[in-house]
Amino acid sequence: MPFISSIDSALAAFASFVWGTPLLVLLVGGGLALLIYSRGRPYRHLGHSIDLLRGKYDNPDDPGQVPHRQALSTALSGTLGLGNISGVAIAISTGGPGAILWxxxxxxxxxxxxxxxxxxxxxxxxxDSAGELQGGPMYVIREGLGKKWMPLALLFAVAGLCGLLPVFQSNQTVQLLRESFAVPFGWISADNSLWFDFIVGCVLATAALVVIAGRIQRIGKFAVRIVPAMVVFYLVLTLVVIGSFWQQVPAAFALIFSDAFTGRAVAGGALGAVIATGVSRGAFSNEAGIGTESLAHGAAKTREPIREGVVAMTGPIIDTLVICTCTALVILLTGAWQGDEGIAGVSLTTEAFSQVFGGWGPIMLLIMVLPLAFSTIVTFWYYGVKCFVFLFGTRWQNFYTAAYIVLIVIGAVASLSAVNNLIIGMYAVMAVPTMISTLLLAKQVNRAAHNYFTARDLEESAGEKPKT
Incomplete structure (x- = not known):
């Protein structure tokens, strides 16, 4: 229908616009400004994050809902998954190997x-309206900047409510199961899969409801078991591939660096396109500055804000510098990126693993991706319900949960290109209030960081035990 087609086109244009150069400048330029403003101080205390994640400073009497490691696992469960597998492949196929550097x-x-x-x-x-302590960009804006900035807080909450729906995740999860498992094994035909999609959607919805019933505490416990296990599993897979081509590893890194500045390969010599591709895929992968990570980290049990900041900054390292780099090396070392032009996205990564593991390659990827995709679904419920409660109060949150569960099933069986474009676009809109409020309040973080790290250094020099 012409009307539906025009809506699809408009939403596609909207998504393309909001993920354009202005947003990338805000995310990367703003992050660079924060790096310079902090004088690199957080980077010098990465080791401290290990102690925090080990529970060395945990105090059950601190305000919040979950320990540091569960807050980080919840945040990572929203970023790890298909993005680390298909996102890297898309970056290489559209921007060349040099996109990885960016x-x-x-x-x-x-x-x-x-x-x-x-x-x-x-x-x-x-x-919130029930008196429960909450964290996230909308509360940062309300509590830190005051009522005159409330439109920014409302913008984030509305964008989060639309951008954190489960239809995309359930749709992609069912598609991966169907194309990598059900169709190849002859369970269903590619053109007659509606019943399969519906059943899997119902299973996903039921499992999600079981986890959601326990709120952030159960989500955190689920994520802290699933995320580290799947990360280790994927690293083992990639290390096997990298080990098979270990002599070519230096050449692969050299290709990434050289291609990043020549802009050759698929990008057709356009250096700007290589940079834009790498930056956009990186931003979409680790979500730094989007604000979703703050919704998870704001639930951490701690009285020291800087401690959670130190924990959170390990996210981009794990997500992009480790997982995405491993995926990139697998694609480059196997030469899969130079194969058929029609192979892209998750199919490109699957082809790379198949060259080493044969028919087991797609199955192993499936084992890794499915738990992470499910954890993203339950984590997005937590993010979305916090936005809903901020806008409408706690009284009606059960209606949101019911609608969310139904949308998991709808996403599994429907083709939702228009809705997906809306979700992707609103996901980007969240970055605007997040980055503006962060830049405006950065001075207070610097002051707190100076006090915290100075006190910690004095304790260590005096040989005192860490205070919780």
């Missing part, structure tokens, strides 16, 4: 961004 740049400045956003999420926690 993904690394995004991650390096994203470390500073997440340090500030997560610190602020704890520093300016606020009460």
């Amino acid at each position: 993904m690394w740049v995004t991650a390096l400045v994203g470390v500073a961004t997440k340090f500030y956003t997560a610190s602020l999420a704890v520093m300016f926690r606020g009460r």
Whole structure:
């Protein structure tokens, strides 16, 4: 229908516009400004994050809902998954190997961004309508900047409500199961899969409801078990591939660096296109500055905002510098990126693994992706319900949960290109209030960081035990 087609085109144009150069400048330029403003101080305390994640400073009496490691696992469960597999492949197929270097740049400045956003999420926690302590960009804006900035807080909450729906995740999860498992094994035919999609959608919805019923505490416990296990599993897979081609590893890194500045390969010599591709894929991968990470880190049990900032800044390192780099090396070392032009996205990564593991390659990827995709679905419910409660209060949140569960099933069986474009576009809109508020309140984070790290250094020099 012409009307539906025009809506699809308009939403596609909207998504393309909001993920354009202005947003990338805000995310990367803002992150670089924060890096310079902090004088690189957070980077010098990465080792401290290990102690925090080990629970060395945990205190069950601190305000918040979950320990540091569960907050980080919840945040990572919203970023790890198909983006690390298909996103890297898309970057290489559209921008060439050099796009990976610009993904690394995004991650390096994203470390500073997440340090500030997560610190602020704890520093300016606020009460919802039921009196429960909450964190996230909308509360940072309300508590830290005041009522005159409330339109920014409302913008984030509305964008989050639209951008954190489960239809895309359920749609892609079912598609991956169907194309990598059900169709190849002859369970269903490619053109007659509606019943399969519906059944899987119902299973996903039921499983999600079980986890969601436990709220952030159960989500955190689920994520802290699933995320580290799947990360280790994927690293083992990639290391096997890298080990098979270990002699070519230096050449692969050399190709990434040289192509990043020559702009050859698929980008047709356009250096700007290589940079834009790498930056956009990196930003979409680690979500630094989008604000979703603050919704998770704001629930951490701590009285020290800087501690959660130190924990959060490990996210881009794990997500982009480690996982995405491993995926890139697999694609480059196997030569899959130079194969058929029609192979792109997750199919490109699958082809690369198949060259080493044969028919087991797609199955192994499926084992890794499915739990992470499901964890993203339940994590997005938590993010979305926080936005809903901020806008409408806690009284009606069960209606949101019911609608969310139904949308999991709808997403599994429907072709939702228009809705997906809306989700992707609104996801980008969240970055505007997040980055503006972070830059405006950065001075307070710097002051708190100076006090915290100075006190910690004095304790260590005096040989005192860490204070919780």
